Every structure is written in C-alpha cells, then in structure tokens.
Amino acid sequence: MGQTLAEKVIARAAGRNSVTPGEIVTCNVDLAMIHDASGPRRVKPHLDRLGVNVWDNERVVVIADHYTPVADVSTAAILKLTREWVAQQGITRFHDGEGICHVLLMEKGYVRPGMFVVGGDSHSPTGGAIGCFIFGAGATDMAGILATGETWIRVPETKRIEWTGQLGRGVVAKDIMLHLCGTLGMGGGEYQVMQFCGSAIESLVMDERMTLCNMTAELTAQTGLIAPDKITETYLENFGIDIAEAAAWQPDTDAHYAATHVFDGSALAPQVAAPHSPANAAPVGEFSNGRIDQAYIGACTGSKLEDLHMAAEILSGRTVAKGVRLLVAPASKETTKRAARDGTLATLIDAGATLVAAGCAACAGFGQGVLADGEICISSTSRNFQGRMGSPQAQVYLGSPYTVAAAAVTGRICDPREFLTQGSA
Amino acid sequence: MSEQGGRAWVFGDDISTDLLAPGPYLRHPLDELAKQCLKSVDPAFARDVKPGDFVVGGKNFGIGSSREQAAQCLHHLGVSAVIAQSFAGIFFRNAFNFGLLCLTCPDTSQIKAGHRLAVDPRAGGVSNLTTGAAIASEAVPAHLMDLVRDGGLIAHLEKRFSASTPES
Numbered sequence: 001m002g003q004t005l006a007e008k009v010i011a012r013a014a015g016r017n018s019v020t021p022g023e024i025v026t027c028n029v030d031l032a033m034i035h036d037a038s039g040p041r042r043v044k045p046h047l048d049r050l051g052v053n054v055w056d057n058e059r060v061v062v063i064a065d066h067y068t069p070v071a072d073v074s075t076a077a078i079l080k081l082t083r084e085w086v087a088q089q090g091i092t093r094f095h096d097g098e099g100i101c102h103v104l105l106m107e108k109g110y111v112r113p114g115m116f117v118v119g120g121d122s123h124s125p126t127g128g129a130i131g132c133f134i135f136g137a138g139a140t141d142m143a144g145i146l147a148t149g150e151t152w153i154r155v156p157e158t159k160r161i162e163w164t165g166q167l168g169r170g171v172v173a174k175d176i177m178l179h180l181c182g183t184l185g186m187g188g189g190e191y192q193v194m195q196f197c198g199s200a201i202e203s204l205v206m207d208e209r210m211t212l213c214n215m216t217a218e219l220t221a222q223t224g225l226i227a228p229d230k231i232t233e234t235y236l237e238n239f240g241i242d243i244a245e246a247a248a249w250q251p252d253t254d255a256h257y258a259a260t261h262v263f264d265g266s267a268l269a270p271q272v273a274a275p276h277s278p279a280n281a282a283p284v285g286e287f288s289n290g291r292i293d294q295a296y297i298g299a300c301t302g303s304k305l306e307d308l309h310m311a312a313e314i315l316s317g318r319t320v321a322k323g324v325r326l327l328v329a330p331a332s333k334e335t336t337k338r339a340a341r342d343g344t345l346a347t348l349i350d351a352g353a354t355l356v357a358a359g360c361a362a363c364a365g366f367g368q369g370v371l372a373d374g375e376i377c378i379s380s381t382s383r384n385f386q387g388r389m390g391s392p393q394a395q396v397y398l399g400s401p402y403t404v405a406a407a408a409v410t411g412r413i414c415d416p417r418e419f420l421t422q423g424s425a
Numbered sequence: 426m427s428e429q430g431g432r433a434w435v436f437g438d439d440i441s442t443d444l445l446a447p448g449p450y451l452r453h454p455l456d457e458l459a460k461q462c463l464k465s466v467d468p469a470f471a472r473d474v475k476p477g478d479f480v481v482g483g484k485n486f487g488i489g490s491s492r493e494q495a496a497q498c499l500h501h502l503g504v505s506a507v508i509a510q511s512f513a514g515i516f517f518r519n520a521f522n523f524g525l526l527c528l529t530c531p532d533t534s535q536i537k538a539g540h541r542l543a544v545d546p547r548a549g550g551v552s553n554l555t556t557g558a559a560i561a562s563e564a565v566p567a568h569l570m571d572l573v574r575d576g577g578l579i580a581h582l583e584k585r586f587s588a589s590t591p592e593s
Binding site: 046138 | 439444465
C-alpha cells in the first residue's frame with residue numbers, strides 16, 4: 001500500500017522504508033525551532049543539568065518574537081538571556097525582533113518540502129504549507145530534542161481536506177479554517193495530519209496556505225500539509241534549491257487516508273467565531289451589528305503581506321469608526337518593509353490604524369493591544385480562548401483581515417463583501 | 426477513617442492551556458501561576474486540590490498553546506493523573522515530560538466530582554472506588570511509563586546519558 005506525504009517524511013526521518021499509523025517511531029530531527037518565550041530560558045537549565053550543548057547548532061533556529069520589542073525590565077532580562085545563550089551555543093540562525101517565528105521559518109527558506117521539523121510553539125504547523133512535516137512541542141520536549149537531535153512520534157493518520165470550486169470575492173483561507181473549526185469542532189483534527197487539496201486550495205498563494213496549516217492547531221491536528229505544486233515551486237525558486245527534488249515529495253496515489261472531507265469553496269461565506277472558541281464559527285451575517293471596541297490585525301495567522309493587502313483593500317479611502325481602535329502588527333519586518341514599499345502601510349495609517357512592531361504582540365497576550373474587562377475585539381488572529389488577549393472578561397471575535405477591517409470602518413461586525421467591488425481579484 | 430484513592434475534579438470539554446496557565450501570569454513564579462490554574466472554571470480547584478487527586482476532563486483536554494506550564498501547574502499541584510476522553514497532542518507530550526500521567530478514557534461519564542479513584546496506567550483502567558465501577562482506559566505505552574518512572578524527560582535523559590558515559 002502507498003504512503004501519504006506525512007508517512008513518507010516520517011519514514012525517512014526514522015531511517016525506515018515505510019511506517020504505519022499508530023506505531024511509535026524515533027525520528028532524527030532535521031531542524032528545531034525555539035522562541036524567546038518557551039526557548040532558551042526554559043531549555044538552558046535542562047541542558048545545563050544534562051551537561052550538554054545543542055546537538056547541532058546548524059540545525060537550531062532561535063527567534064525572539066513574543067517579547068520583542070521588550071516593554072519592561074523582566075522581559076528585557078529574558079531577551080538578554082536569549083541573546084547570551086544563542087552566542088554561547090554558536091547558533092547563527094538567530095532572529096531578534098525580525099518577526100513571528102513561523103513566518104520567518106518560511107521567509108528565510110529554513111523549512112523545505114520533505115523535512116522533519118519540530119518547533120517550540122503550537123502554531124508550528126504553518127510550515128506544512130510548503131510540504132514540510134512540522135509540529136509543535138513544549139519546552140521540555142524541545143530541550144530533549146536539542147540534547148539528542150531526536151524525538152518520538154506516534155505515526156498519525158492522514159485526513160484529506162478537499163475544497164472544491166473557487167472561493168468567492170472577500171472569502172479567504174481564514175474563513176476556510178474558521179468554517180472547519182465550526183463544523184469539525186476543536187477535536188476535529190484528532191491528532192491526525194490534515195492534508196489540504198482541491199481546486200480552491202490550489203489557487204491559494206503561499207501566505208494563504210500558511211494560514212490553513214497554521215490553524216490546524218485549533219483542530220488539535222498533529223499538523224497540516226499541502227503537497228508541493230506549481231505555487232510551491234515558484235515560492236522555492238527564491239531560495240535556489242533543487243526544485244525537482246523538493247517537488248518529488250508527493251503522497252502515493254494509492255495512499256490510505258483515514259477520511260476525506262469535501263467542502264464547496266464556492267459556497268463559503270466570510271466566517272466569524274464568537275468568544276471563546278474558534279469552534280463558535282458561523283457565517284458573518286449571524287453576528288451582524290455586534291459592536292466592537294478594538295479591531296486587531298496581527299499574528300502569523302492574520303498579518304502576513306497578503307493579509308495586510310486584504311485590510312488595505314477595505315480601508316482604502318475609508319477611516320476607522322469613531323471610538324474604535326485599529327491595531328496592525330505585521331507578521332515580520334520583511335512584511336512591514338514590503339507593505340511600506342507598495343503603499344499598503346500608508347493606506348492603513350491614513351485610515352487611522354496604529355502600527356505595532358512586527359511580532360506576536362497581543363495575540364499571545366504579551367504585547368500592546370491587550371484588552372480590559374468587558375471590552376470587545378474582532379481579531380485576525382488564530383484563537384480566542386478566554387483570557388488569551390488580556391482580561392478573561394474581554395470578548396474576542398475572530399475573522400479574516402477583510403472582516404476585521406470592515407468592522408473597524410463601521411464599528412460593528414459586518415459582511416466585508418459590502419465594501420468590495422465585484423470582479424477584480 | 427482515611428479515604429482511599431484520589432478525589433476526582435471534573436471538568437468539561439476543550440479545557441485550554443489558557444484556562445490551565447493563563448497568559449498574563451506566565452511570567453510569574455510557578456507557585457503563583459499554579460494558583461490561577463483553572464480558576465476561571467472552578468475557583469476552588471487550585472486552592473483545595475490535594476496531592477494524589479485526579480483531574481477528569483472531556484474531549485480535547487489541554488487544547489491550545491504549546492506552553493508546558495499548563496501541564497506543569499497540574500503536576501505542581503500534586504495531581505496524580507489527568508483522565509480525559511481525548512487530549513491535545515502537545516499537552517499529552519508535555520504532561521509525560523513532567524512525569525504527569527495522562528489516561529485516555531473514552532467514557533468518563535461514570536466519574537462525578539468528589540468520587541474517589543485509582544488507576545492502572547500500564548494495563549489501562551480506572552477504578553471508581555466510590556461507585557465500584559471499573560472504567561476502561563487505554564494502556565499507556567511503555568516508553569511513556571519510563572518517563573513517569575524516571576520523573577520526566579530530563580531525568581530520563583540524565584539516566585540515559587550517565588549510563589552511556591564510559592567509565593574513566
């Protein structure tokens with residue numbers, strides 16, 4: 001019987017010809033990523049106790065994104081420790097305040113099709129967009145990986161998530177994921193790999209594919225994956241790698257899938273998830289006229305260049321409603337730079353947006369933009385669990401950058417398609 | 426007469442890492458963070474839980490972020506095992522990395538708050554000492570029981586490294 005893409009990568013990393021779902025194997029890790037919040041300050045004491053350094057400093061990426069730029073003395077100390085440890089370990093792939101780890105792994109070309117990667121953050125599946133098998137782990141797990149270069153995994157089954165047709169105007173990857181959370185539920189991923197396919201997926205640019213794989217975390221999937229195609233190949237051309245070898249990472253045609261879920265992309269409406277779960281998703285119309293205090297465009301899920309373009313499309317020539325604050329925290333410095341060059345930032349700022357430094361910011365409840373008791377926010381981030389973005393008494397709705405921007409303009413949750421001209425892409 | 430087994434603290438589905446270890450408290454010492462554990466769901470839990478007690482959840486226990494403090498808080502409070510219908514993958518790994526047992530138990534409906542429980546992780550099984558019910562749970566794989574036996578992943582690796590160090 002054939003192998004799925006995930007099974008092929010796991011087998012390769014385990015030094016095996018094939019693997020079977022359910023079996024527990026030990027894999028060599030091709031790359032390990034940790035960040036400032038769960039990284040050096042947590043793993044250093046463990047490695048010190050074991051008396052070892054990282055197993056291979058060429059295979060470790062460290063990214064300071066959660067606490068940057070620092071806002072107080074205690075986080076400044078965490079960043080200082082991070083920088084000192086990175087220097088002491090001789091780790092050169094260190095990015096300090098350059099953006100969100102999951103986005104940087106893609107932007108820097110660190111993740112490639114066929115790689116077996118573990119990241120010290122739950123949204124690590126983002127890199128599955130390129131055909132890399134990458135999953136999230138906690139700090140102690142990462143310490144074990146940094147010490148040994150290997151980890152165990154129970155081979156997950158693969159579930160095919162097929163989206164037919166084409167998404168309509170104003171409907172994007174975020175809406176796909178919120179709809180999946182709403183229909184499959186938070187446990188819909190069942191520790192499986194969610195492999196996205198179908199005509200609506202094939203049309204999505206890489207930024208959008210990253211959003212899909214990123215939010216498989218909200219479905220408790222092991223990870224998300226998209227087999228390399230023409231869009232992947234074009235993306236990889238930036239990094240001067242062997243395209244043919246990368247494109248060869250494909251599932252076998254007779255691979256076994258635990259299930260195939262088919263959705264009609266053409267029928268999907270913009271989605272909004274109500275507090276306090278992405279699974280509380282429904283078409284935006286069901287939430288119309290809900291008042292907001294804050295609109296937040298941020299995170300690896302919701303502030304890549306493509307996401308900022310969506311927001312700018314709505315906000316061009318319009319202004320943020322009185323009494324509403326719109327915060328924009330680009331996913332990376334590169335995103336900020338490109339958005340500055342192509343005029344996107346000017347559009348957002350003209351509309352009244354407040355620009356926050358590239359990084360995790362309020363999405364992780366650390367940075368600027370956290371909420372007070374009773375405040376209502378609509379956000380392009382990935383999860384709206386109670387207490388995540390500040391006060392447990394705050395209410396956070398999730399939507400696409402289009403939907404968040406439209407709410408910023410009206411001060412109320414509304415269908416962003418009302419602001420988009422038909423026809424143009 | 427002293428009661429046998431540990432007391433069950435029963436929670437619902439989708440107990441997230443934000444409920445277990447709220448973001449705003451992550452920078453605080455473990456003692457303070459642990460006081461916030463599940464506080465927004467049951468204010469009595471962190472205050473009254475006793476070493477040896479059990480946390481019982483529904484589906485997707487530990488969903489959300491990779492923050493291992495979610496598991497560490499329960500371990501710190503002395504919880505002897507989390508029994509749930511299903512676990513988020515990262516939480517499951519994190520728990521064993523601290524030596525905290527997780528038991529996947531398809532039907533937790535026979536466990537009510539305050540019931541006394543005992544578990545057999547190797548064979549799989551939860552005994553409800555209050556009602557006498559025997560409840561099926563999945564057997565915990567041997568390599569994870571090794572982590573529990575050694576007191577977590579780092580202690581386990583310490584043992585492995587010292588065993589592989591040649592005698593000088």
